[in-house]
Every structure is written in C-alpha cells, then in structure tokens.
Amino acid sequence: MIAWLHQHRDAFLLALRRLTATPLNTLLSLLAIGIALALPAGGQMLLANVLHLASDTAPSPQISLFMSLDAPRAASEDIGARLQKHPGIRAVRFVPREDTLARMRTSEGLGDVIDILTKNPFPDAFVIDPSDDSPAAMEALAKDLKRLPRVEHVQLDSAWVRRLDALLKLGRTGVALLAVLLGVGLVAITFNTIRLQVLTQRQEIEVSRLLGATDAYIRRPFYYFGLLQGLLGGFVAWAIVRLATLWLAGPVGELAQLYSVDFALAPLSRGDSLLLVALAAVLGGLGAMLSLRQHLGD
Amino acid sequence: MIQFKHVSKRYPPGIDALPDIDFEIGDGEFAVISGHSGAGKSTLLKLVAAIERPTGGVVLVNGQNVGALKRNAVPYLRRNLGLVFQDQKLLFDRNVFENAMLPLSIAGFPPREAAKRVRAALDKVGLLEREKAMPIALSGGEQQRLAIARAVVNRPNLLIADEPTAHLDHETARDVAQIFRDFHQVGVAVVVATYDSGLFPEARRIALNHGRLA
Numbered sequence: 001m002i003a004w005l006h007q008h009r010d011a012f013l014l015a016l017r018r019l020t021a022t023p024l025n026t027l028l029s030l031l032a033i034g035i036a037l038a039l040p041a042g043g044q045m046l047l048a049n050v051l052h053l054a055s056d057t058a059p060s061p062q063i064s065l066f067m068s069l070d071a072p073r074a075a076s077e078d079i080g081a082r083l084q085k086h087p088g089i090r091a092v093r094f095v096p097r098e099d100t101l102a103r104m105r106t107s108e109g110l111g112d113v114i115d116i117l118t119k120n121p122f123p124d125a126f127v128i129d130p131s132d133d134s135p136a137a138m139e140a141l142a143k144d145l146k147r148l149p150r151v152e153h154v155q156l157d158s159a160w161v162r163r164l165d166a167l168l169k170l171g172r173t174g175v176a177l178l179a180v181l182l183g184v185g186l187v188a189i190t191f192n193t194i195r196l197q198v199l200t201q202r203q204e205i206e207v208s209r210l211l212g213a214t215d216a217y218i219r220r221p222f223y224y225f226g227l228l229q230g231l232l233g234g235f236v237a238w239a240i241v242r243l244a245t246l247w248l249a250g251p252v253g254e255l256a257q258l259y260s261v262d263f264a265l266a267p268l269s270r271g272d273s274l275l276l277v278a279l280a281a282v283l284g285g286l287g288a289m290l291s292l293r294q295h296l297g298d
Numbered sequence: 299m300i301q302f303k304h305v306s307k308r309y310p311p312g313i314d315a316l317p318d319i320d321f322e323i324g325d326g327e328f329a330v331i332s333g334h335s336g337a338g339k340s341t342l343l344k345l346v347a348a349i350e351r352p353t354g355g356v357v358l359v360n361g362q363n364v365g366a367l368k369r370n371a372v373p374y375l376r377r378n379l380g381l382v383f384q385d386q387k388l389l390f391d392r393n394v395f396e397n398a399m400l401p402l403s404i405a406g407f408p409p410r411e412a413a414k415r416v417r418a419a420l421d422k423v424g425l426l427e428r429e430k431a432m433p434i435a436l437s438g439g440e441q442q443r444l445a446i447a448r449a450v451v452n453r454p455n456l457l458i459a460d461e462p463t464a465h466l467d468h469e470t471a472r473d474v475a476q477i478f479r480d481f482h483q484v485g486v487a488v489v490v491a492t493y494d495s496g497l498f499p500e501a502r503r504i505a506l507n508h509g510r511l512a
Contacts, residue, residue: 003406010403207387210349211448212377213404214370 007217015224018197019232029193029229033186033280034236040179041241041276045268047171053263054164063128063142064155069121071150076124079148083126088141091129097122123152135162183283186233190226190287191294197222198295205296219296223288230284234277241268299325299456299487300346305355307341307509315341316509318355323489323502325455328482332495333506339491340384342506343460346489347381348372360456377405380449380486382459386441388433388448394420395429398447405452419447423477439470446477450486457481459490463497471497 019026065083067076076094083092100122105114130141142154198205205218245267256263268276300323307316316338323329331339344350345357348364357364362375388397398419402412420426423443433441442462449457459478463471475497482488488501495503505512 002408006408007403007406203387204389207389208400208404209373210347210376210381210383210387211401211404212373212375212452214373217373217404 008220011217011220012224014221015228018221018225019228026229029189030233030236032189033230033233033284034240036182036185036189037234037237037276037280038240038244039182040175041237041268041272042244043171043175043178044272045241045245045266047168047175048269048272049265050171051168052266053261054168060129061133061138061160062157063130063138063145064157065126065128065145065148065151066153066155067124068150068152069123071124071152073124075150079151080126082148083128083145088131088137088144089128090131093127095125095127097124100125135165183279186230186280186283187287187290190229190284191291193229194222194226194288194291195295197225198291215296219292222292222296223285226284226286226288226291227281228284230287231277231281233284234280237280238268238273238276299323299327299360300489301356301358302342302345303356303358305345305352305357307338307345307350308353314509316345316352319509319511321504321511323487323504326482326485326487328479328488328498328501329490329504330495330498330501331489331491331504331506332493333512334493336508337506338509339506340460341509343458343489343491346458347379348375373404377401377452378454378456380446380452380454380457382442382445382449382457382462384461384464386445388441388444390433392433393429394425394431394433394436394444397433397444398429398451401448401452415451415453416447419451420444422450422480423447437470439466439473442466442470442474443477446474446481450481454486456487456489459488459492461492462490463492463494 065079067079073096076096080092080094083089097120101114101120104110104122128141128145130138132138132141138156142156145151145154208218245265249265252263252265302319302321305316305319306314308314319338319342331342333339341350345352345364346359348367352365355365359375360378364375367375389400392400395416398416399412402415407415417426417429420429423446425440425443425447428436428440433444436444446457446459446462449459457478462478463474466474471494478488478490478498479500490498490501492498495501495505
C-alpha cells in the first residue's frame, strides 16, 4: 500500500514536471481548453441569469375558471369553497358575473352592445393562482378543475410561460450541444498532447519496461498529466467566465435601471463552478485514456 | 538459477538465432557467453529477461518458466534481475542519482530507503561524487558504471550484461570488468555476453557459434 502511494506521488510529481517543462506549450493548451470550456460555462451562467430575471419580473401565470351560464350563485359559492381548499391552488379570486358585466359596460366601444342585451351573457368566474406554475402542473390542475360540477370552461393563461419555457429549453439544448462539442474538443486536445508526450518519452517508457515497470506504472504519469491539464483548463475557463461577468456587470446594471428592474448579473454558482472544474478534469483523464490506448497499446 | 532446455528462437522470416540449446548456470556462478557478432549472445540474454520469448523449449530463471509467464508477470521477473545493456539505456533528462533511482521508484521503494541504496550503489561503482551530474557529462566508462549501479540497486541475485565493454577502451573495460567481478564476489550470479572473454578469465565460458554451443 505504501509502495503504491509512493508510486502515485512519483507519477503526480513527474506529470507536474512534464507540465512545467514546456511552459509555453502548456499555457497555450490551457488557454485553448479554457476558452473551449468558457463558452458553454458562460452560456450556462447567462441562462441562469435569464431564468432568475424572468422569475423576478414576469407576472405569475394564472388559470381562469368559468361557470356555466345557468349555474346558480350557490353553485359558484360551493365551487369557490372547494377551490380554497384545493392543495394545488395558492390563491383564488371570485369574479361575479355582475362585476364582469359592469366592467364590460365601461369598456370603450362595448357599452352600447352590452346595453342592447336582454340578459347578462357573462358567467361567474374565478381567477386562480396555482401553487406550481410550471406548464405541466398547470395543465394537470386545469384538467382537474374541468371535472368540477357546473364548470363550463377552464382557461390557462400560460402562453408566455410556455414560450419562456420553450426558449429556456432551446437555450439549455444549445448550451448542452456546445458543451458536448467543446468537451470533445478538450478530449481531442488532451489526446494530442498525450500522443506527443508518449512520442517524446518513448525511450523512458522502453527503459522503464526493461527495468520492471508495469503498464499501470507507465501509464500513471500520463493519466495525471491529462487530469491536471483538464483541471487547470477548467480553472482557466472559470476565470474567463468570472472576468466576463465582472466586465458585463456594469452595462447590464445600467440596462436594468433603464427598464426599472432590480437585476444584477450573477456569476456561476458554486455548484456550477465545481461541476465545470471537475468535468474538465474528467474529460482530460478521458483524453489521456483514449490516447494511451491508441499510442501505448498493449 | 538459469536453465535452457532445448531452447530455440526463430525470427521471421525463418532465421534461426538459436536452433536448439541446452545449458545451466548455477546460483552465484560467473559465466561469460562469448561468440562472434550474430552468434546469438544477445538473443540468449533477451530470453532470460523475457524481452524475447523462445520459439521452442523451456527457459527457467529462478525456477520460473519465462516463456510461459503471463505478460503482467514479466515486470516482476525483471525486478529480480539486474540488466546492463550495451547502449546503457540511460535517461538523458535525469541526473546520475535519478537514473540509478529508477528501478527503486518502479518498485515503489520509500524515498529515504531508496536514496540510501542508490548512494551505496553509486559508491560501489565510484560515481557517488557525480550523483548530480547529467549522463551527457559522463565519459563512456562512467555511463557504463552508472548502468551497472542502476542494475544492482535492486540488489538482484542475478546480474546480466550484454556487451558491457563494447565501446570502451581497454583500460576502462578492465575497470568495468572488475566491477562485475566485485559483485560476483559478494554472491551475485553474473552472466556477461561479450566478444572479449579475455576480460573475465576466471569466469566459466559458454561459447556460441551460429546459435549453437561451441
């Protein structure tokens, strides 16, 4: 066990030595990895900010429930009581048919039309704030409400939620696509760096084998190299996104003030930052593994 | 210690380096394998270190059938051998101390214990004063002595050398031969393949001619 730990320590130190042996090459590789990873990471940061902005500034989606025209007031009151107790409903407001008629009569251009009607054409209605305003939850709640007695129509006011949801989905898909493509790029960069390392260390590999080195011993420094390069590239990506956030914070703040919105650009969350760095290290290790399989063989 | 039983080695496309060879080298023995260039000396040593596999027959080293060893068992066989190569196979980006340390790093020795062993080995070959020097700064004889120090740092019971004096002047070659003699005197079995068996007059001579015992 101690021997194994010594070997890992030696492999790690050797990988560090190889990284620092060619500082310019290492710096350029780290920049390439950093920039590649900064794009999806920056996209994720922007998406999180858009989501935050949307939830802060957009009105809550609502559901309108209309009773049938012949429903007596008692039936409406009964439905009102049920809605108050419904677990999926956060708030409910009753709109009597008389109030709707009066509001329509005062609406420009509608007063004359309303006056010639012999009876009130509007039903009693309820405006409902759901507990969960995700499109799926609202759909489910609407279906549930439609089953109530004397309910004629249930209308979801969630078009904008759907649009925003679709936009966010598009954004997330774009970020995921970018992450996959640039992640493959990172693997390719590491693959090539390790290939060059294997070529330049060919003699050391041969000598080590002759002196009793196992395959694991020979591969270990290369794995550490890939992991370290990925890890450091992840840090560079994080730093790029952080700097970009600081740079954009001023102009975004000014824009938000012009729209009277209280909004400040937030940097990558701690979780996303950790994920970025960890993922970069894993991809570096993967690049090393593929390269060793290809270039060191059996 | 080493047994060759009807061993043959054939290289493509059908070149017989060793047609059929039988011999034995005992514990602590000093043997010289001599012969002209192409006699099969290097092939024979490669078979002992499992660098090559025999085409036929059995090679036993320390009781292990080298030809039947699985690939992942070969490193552990080599860790118990001291190998010295004609071209030394030193790492020129590492200093003398680090080169001699390599077998111990591979075996996972604790650094303090390894450093003691490396200094002892360098002392035996007269290179302790030059432990920080890079191999490029060493003479041919010093490079060969470093290769010997690296071979013995693991304290093997068998030291194998392939033409260790090939590129050395006669005086340096005699110094290097003396080092092998010193190791043999402390109980290490030594097998040297050389065209100049006169350097080791006291050693048992195994002469090869076109892959056969002469």
